[in-house]
Amino acid sequence: MNKISSAILISAALIVQAACQSPSDQDRNMRNNSADPKSAEKAVSFNDGHLVKHMEIKSGQTDTIFIFVHRADSVRIKIKTPSDTANIRISQLFSPNGTADGPFGKELTYRFIDSGKYFITINENKMVGNHYTGSYEVEIIPN
Template sequence: MKNLSLILICILLFSCQKKENNIIPKEEKNIISIDSSTTIVKEENKQIGDTIFMNFKDNKDLFLAESSLDSINSKIYVKFKNEDAAELKAEILPAKGKGNIRFNQIILPDNTSDGPFGMDLKIPLKQKGSYVLVIGHSLMAENPYYGKFKIQLEVKKE
């Protein structure tokens, strides 16, 4: 009887242990294999649903991402963090050159907001925390923009 209860306790302990999951989502990192011994991990800011998380800067210290607006995702949310007093310079670069697309709002860490803006944005960032840029078309103009565009953010410390 003692042996049976000891075996049951061991089985219970081994089955209740959490296994660590080290899988990297495909949306966050691209893995490029040169050969079987060399692997390069390319970090990119990708759109997941209607949100882009700006986590990676390029070699010019810019946040870059590609996105698209369609009838399903008529607004795109760009989230980034700022830890110091800085100035934000943001730009939308439509694939078609020009279009009815703009920065509709910026939501500050204290949940206040400002906007609307145009395709370019220059604003001081005085608060620490997470910021959200809302991108969409202007409801005051005709022909909403549908298609691909690039987003470029530059956060310069003051």
């Protein structure tokens, strides 16, 4: 009989505790958790989890940048350089299954359907002929 009384008392205490928590406290806890950038995983990001990557390139070099797709999403990938006339572009986009698409320009809008590890290659457009050495930034912009 003593065990049953203890079980009923513990159950009643748990019910009272849950009932005493105000809805505003529950709402605040939910808002705080959803506002935390670590708890809300990005659908598409670079391998370090960021949406912006700062890079340096030398003329004739090809850079490879990995992109992780955690769930399907449409994004814009954009290259920014100090000069708008810099000869640099997104050359190709490779999917996890090995297929490739490209060449592109300084901007690419793409709908990722499959999750996994994608990568882009960035280099000069050899048809233009202007050489570029310097800094650039690649940004993933969710649509």
